[in-house]
Amino acid sequence: MSYQLLSETDPVARKEYPCVWCPEKILKGEKHVHESSKYDGCFQDHRWHSECKLAADSSFLEFREEEFMPHACKRGTNEEA
C-alpha cells in the first residue's frame, strides 16, 4: 500500500461537489479542500469539506489507516453517519 500526495489546494467551489468523507454536498461558493493523490498507483481526485479533511487527518493519525469508506462519516467528525 502506498500513498503519495500530489497536490492539496483550498479552492472555492464553482459548482456542487460530493464530499468524499461525508454524505453532504460541498456547496457552490464554499471553500473546501481539493486533494490530488496517488494510492497504490491509482490517481485519486478528492474534494473535502475543510472540517472533514481535518477529521480525516486526525483519524488517519490515530488509526494509522488511510483507507476509508467514502461518504460514511458525519460531516466534520470521524463517527459513522
Ligand SMILES: [Zn+2]
Ligand atoms: Zn464533508
